[in-house]
Amino acid sequence: MITLPARPHVAGTAEGLREALRSALRPAPQAAGSAPATPTVAASAEQMVEEAARGALGHGRAAVPVVDHAGRAVGVLRAADVAALHPAERAERLVGTVAVRDRELLAGPDDDVAALRRRPAVAAAGLGLVVDRRGVLLRAVEPA
Known part of the structure; x- marks a missing residue:
């Protein structure tokens, strides 16, 4: 499940969405x-x-x-x-x-x-x- 910001700031909307997607899709470290x-x-x-x-x-x-x-x-x-x-x-x-x-x-x-x-x-x-x-x-x- 990908969680996006509820109300991204207008000035950084595209960048905020990109970063949210990147961090949601980044694999969690495995011990x-x-x-x-x-x-x-x-x-x-x-x-x-x-x-x-x-x-x-x-x-x-x-x-x-x-x-x-x-x-x-x-x-x-x-x-x-x-x-x-x-x-x-x-x-x-x-x-x-x-x-x-x-x-x-x-x-x-x-x-x-x-x-x-x-x-x-x-x-x-x-x-x-x-x-x-x-x-x-x-x-x-x-x-x-």
Whole structure:
């Protein structure tokens, strides 16, 4: 339902109606904690890249969240970064050393999910991560 001003001022009638329509049609912000999520399959920062490639990335995903031993978000592991490694390196390197780490990938559950999805860091990494106040991963969202 669109609510227009009952008696727009004569001097600004057209502009007042335009602004009322714009604000009525603007989507309400959606909290990141309630956004539809990519199923959260995560890689451990302490596991070998080769193991993560077979496991978490083996589901055909382009990127997966990386968490530490306490479930706190560390970053994002991209399939392209794994593919760029020599097979011997994949067997020797920990996921945490290859993961994209950027604070811009993180949002709290009350943050606007549309804003998270539009962040350049999220577009580059392939995922945005919604975390609780302790940094524990709640869900992953794909970029816009």
